Amino acid sequence: MTAPGPAAALIAEHCRALLGDPEQADDTTLLDIVAQCGQPLRVLLVGGVSSGKSTLLNALVSGSRAETAFTETTAEVTWYHGPHLGPLRLPDPSHRAVPVGFPLADRLVLGDSPGLNTLSENPRETLRMMRGGDLAGAAAAFVCVLDRGLVDQHWAEQLDGLAALSAGPFDLVGNVVVVMSKIDLVDEDIGSIERRTRVDAPLTFRFAGVNQLMAAAARSGGVDRRTVAVLDALRALPSFTSWPAESWSDVREELSGRFPDADLKAFEETVGGPKGLPELVRTTAGMDDPSAVAAVFERMSGIAALESVLADIAEDTDLFTSTAALLRLRRLAVRLPDGPAARVRSAIAGVTSSRAYQDLWPRAAARLMRHTSVGDGLDPDDLETALRLLRGLSCPPAAAATALTRWSARSADPFADSRTRHLARLVQDAALRALADPEPEETL
Template identity: 30%
Template sequence: MTHRFDTAAPAGRTTSTVLAEAHELVAAAARVVDRDDYSRGLLADCAYRLRAPLRVALAGSIKAGKSTLLNALVGQAVAPTDATECTRVVTWYRDGATPAVTAYAADGARANVIVRRGGGAHGLTFDLSALTWDVAGPREVDHLEVDWPSAALAQTTIIDTPGTSSLSREVSQRTARLLTPAEVEGGSPAAPGADAVVYLLRRLDATDVRFLEQLGAGAGGAGPLGVIGVVSRADEIGAGRIDALHSARDVAARFAGELERTGLCQAVIPVAGLLAYAASTLRQPEFAAFEALATVPAEVLGDALLSADRFARADSALPVAPELRAQLVDRFGLFGIRMANMLIRLGVRDSGSLAAELAARSGIEELRSVLEVQFGQRAEELKAHSALSTLDRILTAHPGTEADRLLPRVRARLADVHGFTELRLLGRLRTEELPLPAPVLADLHRILGGTGVAAHLRLGLPVDVDPRTVRATAFDAVRTWRNRAAHPLADQATATACRAAARSAEGILAALPR
């Protein structure tokens, strides 16, 4: 997820301007609450997160596959996937010069965590059994921070959260406190820890819907603007059959339809996280094993793949050692083995090509594309929204002070920043059926940045288009959307959406060189 484009905003107001204004308002608020240490700490975090990478949280029910998906997105084994104590606490994954894992207590005490490596899919474990804190006395772990050299983490800080449907209410509440914090003791405000959320679904039950509704409401409406749904462990939906992802897409479409009626997710994508991670770390001995299995008659291999135990049994006549077959099941699953076998039979001849084909079929590339459009290209806006929303709550908690003069400016920015308007409208477009022809709705989705925030993408032009054509097309778009907004038969929702589209086109013009 890389942020590549300075998004167009109305009246010449670029994303950089939005960030600069947010920094200015945070600094002004710090002078207002200079005697309140707690609020000053929150403001210091606001200032830091405006400079730091985007924070994206992975959330979902227990055993939804969050840690596996994290490993797939990073392309390395950075998160433990076995059910250990570390999966019961919030864990922050950041880019760092050298690998290091640190445990933090609620009072700020720190302890180094021993990292153990093993084999199979559970190749990494954080040992929390014998922590030595830098402050005397026993403590409970509040959260973990993982520093790891990674290009993906340099662009995006990923937060792995405990399951929202854990048997322990306290464990589930850790995720809720991170994403939708209520007031802390004494009525002081709290800040959401993430700028955007990827929510993993295995089924769409009442617990998921309630949490997504809570997430959408946020802390007084201050929750993350971006929420993407993922039908996780998609290969298991079809019982590991070769057409499992087709079944998963049907499920994702059903989930999307149900969630669209409530506006709780901007998109729902099916992903086989285990296959995606295994593809990114495919080893040559595994490829050689797949090649050997491809020489087995299809009906014989099909019988062996009826179950994981049957495939890995020691007395099998398959031309791969039982230990390696067990490893293939552990890392790829039956779906991945069937898919790899099919691809090699169709002509894939090297490990790099097989890895690329498996990754494409896992759904991870589609997810990365959606995350880039929805989160990566709007990273600055999402960060500014988090900071300004927190700032609103801090100033509201200090009535009768200079905060009363600053608060209207903060709320004006939250209301007027066009990038926020676009994100909210894109979410509503998935739930509201505006009385516009389908091609016009597609144009509306595009001009609002639904397929990317670059000018040529918003205007439906080729990437190598010349600036003169961009300017002429943007002028036409401004006139077209203004006319639609002013149409006497346009209802309020349609007129509002069309006016927003006109402002998006104006932003493109304002960003062009004069």
Template identity: 30%
Template sequence: MTHRFDTAAPGDRTTPRILAEAHELIGAAARAFGHDEYARTLLAHCEYRLREPLRVALAGSIKAGKSTLLNALVGQAVAPTDATECTRVVTWYRDAATPTVTAHAADGSRANVIVRRGSGAHGLTFDLNGLNWNARGPREVDHLEVGWPSAALSQTTIIDTPGTSSLSREVSLRTARLLTPADVEDDARATPLSVSGADAVVYLLRRLDAADVRFLEQIGAGAGGAGPLGVVGVVSRADEIGSGRIDALHSARDVAARFAAELERTGLCQAVIPVAGLLAFAAATLRQPEFAAFEALSTVPAEDLGVALLSADRFARADIALPVAPELRAQLADRFGLFGIRMATMLIRLGARDSSALAAELAARSGIEELRSVLEVQFGQRAGELKAHSALSTLDRILAAYPGTEADRLRPRVRARLADVHGFTELRLLGRLRTDELPLPPPVLADLYRILGGAGVAAHLRLGLPPEADPNTLRATAFAAVRTWRGRATHPLADRATATACRAAARSAEGILAELPQPSHSQRK
């Protein structure tokens, strides 16, 4: 199955314009800096950021399940999930013709990394011992780059980060440097030009504590307001919340709802989704012998199987009489977890007749498809805007760091673009929509969320119309939306936050009208 984030919405002409303006401004800055090689190198990286796939970082506390979720999103075992040295450095996963793993030092030195494969859920390891650097002397690994043939990675570069709550301050700083460089204090590696390396963030939560909230606040304000605009929360390892019971995901959804309520008050996340990452990855890589084992286990009386599944160790014991070899049982527990085993056997009893049907059912129940849908709406359909925001924010910091040149005249234009691009305004409002506790009825808040693109950026989705709606219907509905939101914005009882949000909604509706084909003369009559 191919997984990807779509990078453009049908009929969206605004995003190419934003990208073109960003290219133009970066090019003008490069010409203005003349022979300053370092500044031009920074600008070349900035320009490349517009052309490469969207950068999405996976962040969260230690053992939150970031690498497992990455494997599930890609649908292949590309990231080590055991606690090895490679999980303590930032690792970039990009599409490539052949698999390669490269270690990078801070001074630009590189070394090839040996990849070792074993068995079970932790079968992939990057060996960082004895690296042969292309420079004299040993080097400290600054970050890893993994090239892997993948349809998902061809659309989205995924960045796996070390745990934010690591006992080692240096390990935690590696994530802070990537996502919140302006907030990293007393860090010798942080420079005035430090900028966020990600366009959007998926933040994994096992619980919601002060450290999570503080880090999410830093992401939102990172790099002087130039941090990633898109942040989606994931209640990770959701199957463990219910102690592996068959109703674990229901418990996880309750927890996600509580997390969402807390985060909505601060506007730190655009959505919070529960995901059983281990089950999602196992479903994507389900093998026929595993299906046959689940089939055999489904014949065991539910009470007897329940007793065997009291713990993973008990399930794999040789003295437990089950129609599956103990070694294979241990592998099932390692790959699927107790929740996955219970779910798989239940689904087979309910009618899953082959491995592909079982894999699809397990994936649907893991939450991974819901997460993909949210990521496509929040990140994929706005990829151009997210990348343009990152590039323009980086350009603004470069211009600030190199004053007194002809490039100074560009900074007001860059600041104006960052402030005026309506897509950026929509993203900020979607992230803070419920933060301001707007005094609007729930149906009006739902309309506001939709017109701002919270359910997708296509015209019919913004207007709440079916996909087959004709241009005349779209135009009439958009005209009505412009009038409605303008009226709400100018209502004498509307407070400042409400008026601002309503004006943004009216502008979104005006943007829809601008995108629609103009009616013919006969249609105007």
């Protein structure tokens, strides 16, 4: 099992103490919180039926593990985890676990969930993990898959609910990731879609665009000799560079008789929409090794950018997991009888008054500065110094002294809002600690 962060370890310790009471010895929420606090960050993928969610998960776990189709296939919550974790306790007995090695397996446990836009019984399993459900908080971060970046009122409300669920007392941001799937089918610029999405769903989230078909093909052996042959044939067409391929029927017509229909179909299923074909053909010129072409597929797919976002979130696993676990404890206290509820509230007080918990505040402040307008207008060096101080990284004494002066002034500014003043005080305190201990340990 992965080593828990200090705050998560303390929460697990209090939960084990509560489990020692006969009245709560078999409490499933407490048992799972203990497990959650010792696991890598739990990240749940949510989206509509046929949004590309399961194909995206296949790309993330580097293989064809989740069933995919144009109809509803995911009927239960499935967690993918590194084999090194051994048997994994899950949030609910109806969930299942799949051990598999993947690039972020030492930092994340990835959950695939039933699609939300269906009249079947399956979505209730996803809703249990979201705001208002009995398993809310069992996942500490979310990847919300939007089919071609389309945000309707339902999705805007779901995103807003996830942000509210995840924020906790820290005004926490950054653990809700919006993924625009099927970018190969969208003519609009990804940046403009992101801006429109932020207007439709006014909250702070991370954003990524992915062609999950290309990503999954690159990582599961879908790019083969047939792929190279079709690309060579397209490259040999004299008119290809100026050819606006608007549909796969255009491609099939141009290559009619050169390849079996099955080969062209397989090629289509690895590339997605045809709009990226000109770039793909140009970029792979001279490549006859499928592995080299697969590397191009992976780069063009955008999957690496999403994994970079997830890795960044995983750097603050203690922060996100502890926030989610405390949310679960507070909800547990509400539904328990007076005696057990009082013991749970006492455990919560023991955690929130601890140094381990207080040390989460600077980490949350760094998230605010990096991912909201709080850091706007700051000199880049000033911002970088503040972030290093908040994250406990080494900082030259001169830079720490300058930061102390500047942020002390900001914390005393009567015209600044309360959140800005509070954040300034956190930087001020971090600068004081850095000056008292000029060589802190490098931590992530």
